[in-house]
Amino acid sequence: MPPHTYVQGMDNDAPVPALRPSEPPAEIIAAIAARHHRAGRGVMAVVNRLGTSFEDRLQALPEGWRNRLDGATEAALLRAYGLARAGGRVPTIGGRGHVALASISGALGGLGGLPSALAELPVAVTLILHQIQEVADHYGFDPAADPTRRETLQVFGAGSPLADDDGANSAFIGARLTFTGPALNRMIATIAPRLATALGPKLAAQAVPVLGAAAGAGLNAAYMGYYREMAHVRFGLLRLALDHDPLAVQDAFRRAVAPGRIAR
Template sequence: MVKKTYSEILPAAIDASAVEARLKALAERHRRAGNVGIQVLNMIGGQAEGLLSRLPVPVRSRLDDSTERALRMAMETAHRSRGYFPDSPGWLSRAMTTAMGAAGGAGGLPTALAELPVTTTVLLRAIQDVAAEYGFDPDEPGVQYDCIKVFAAAGPLDHDDGSDLAFLSTRVAVTGKAVQALVAKVAPRLATVLGQKLAAQTVPVLGAAAGAATNYAFTSYYQQMAHVHFGLRRLAIEADRDHGELLEDFRALVEMPTVKRA
C-alpha cells in the first residue's frame, strides 16, 4: 500500500471557518513550544540570559564557527540519512537526542561539545520529517531553505515572540547558494541558542539529567516550530491564500492574550 502524503489526504480547498480553526491550532502549538524549556530552566535554577556566562571564554568565542560547521555537516548528513530512513517518527528523534544529551551532560563540557554536531543533525532531520509530513519535499532547495530557517526561532530556553515569528516570513525564490547563505546568516543566532544548551548541560551535579532534559526541550521546540512553519505554508496552498496575509492573521492570534505564552 502506497502511503499518501499530507497534501493528498487533505481536501484541495477549505472554507474560512476551517482556516480560522487551523490557524488557532497552529497558534496554540506556538504557545506550547517553549513550555518544556521553562521546566528545564526551573530545574537548573537559572535564567536563559545568564547561561552563556557559564561557558569558558575560548568556547564562547568559537561558538559561531563551530555552529556553522555543525549546521553545514548536519545538512549533508540529515539529507543523506533520508535515503536509508525516509520516515522517522517524531518520538524517535526526541528519544535519540534525549539519550545523546544525557551522555553529553554526563561528561561535562568536553562530551557536550562532542555531542553538539550530532544533536544538530538529528534536530535538522526532525525538521525535515515535519516538512515531509505536510507534503513538502526536503530535497527541494526551497524546502531546505525553510528547514534551516526554522533554526532562526529563538530557542526553548530564551523565548522571544519577535524572533519566533520572524522566521515565518514569506519565502523568496531559492537556489542552492541561497541556502548556503542562509546557513551563514542563521549560524550566529543558533550559536547563542546552542551555547545556552551547552551551559545547561554542564550544570554541576545535574549533568546527565540536565543534558537529557535540555535536548528533549530543544527537539520538542523545533518540531513544534516546524509544524507551525510548514503548517502555515500548507494552509496557504489549500486555502488559496497569500502566505503573507495568512501570516498576519496568525500573528494576530499569537498576540492575543488567550494564546500568548506566559
C-alpha cells in the same frame, strides 16, 4: 498525501493557482497558533526548572569557548544540511524516537564536560533537523528538495513565521531565491549565532562532567519538543499557503497569536 514543493517564496516556477479561497480555515489557524504557544512554554519551562544560573555559567566558561560554540554550531548546521541531501522519503522515527535518541545523546555529551558537550553538538543538531524534515514530509513537502531544506533551516533561526517577530526570520512569504552555495553560507552564518545562543544553556548545563549528563538529557528532550512544534507551525502554514492566499494566511496567524488570543 502527495508531495508538494510550491509555496510563494519557495524555489519553484509553478504558477500560482488562479482561483483559491483567500481566508484560511479559522480552526486550523487556531490549532497552529496553539502549537506556537506550547512551543515556547515547553522549553522555557524546562530551562526555568533547572534554575537561572545558565547565564552565569556561560560567563564562567573558559575564554574562547563561546567562539568555539559558534563555530561548532555553524559546522553542525552545514553538516546536518548536507545530510539532508539524501534522496527519497525521510525514515520515520516519530516524536518519541527522536526524544529518546536526543536524551541519550545529551546524556553522553554531559559525561565529559565541555569537550564532550561540544563533540555531541553536531549529533543533537542533526537529530533536530531530521525531526524537522519528518514534519515537513508529514505536510507533503519533499525533504530532499532545496526549498524544503531551506525552510528546515528557517525553523532553527526563527521564533515564528512572522516577518517582524524578533528580526530572526526572513519573511514567511519571501522573495524567490536561487539557493546557491553563497546564499546557503549566508543563511547559515545568520542562523548559527542565534542557534548557538539558544543552545547556550545546554552547553552550560553539560559543563560539569557526569552531573551534566542528566541536564543534557533533559534539555535535549526539551529542544526536540520546541523545534518539533515550531516545525509544525512553519510547515502547517506553508501547507495552508498552497490552497489560500499566502498573505491572508500570514495575517490570520498574526492575529491568532496576538496577546490574549490563545485560549489553549
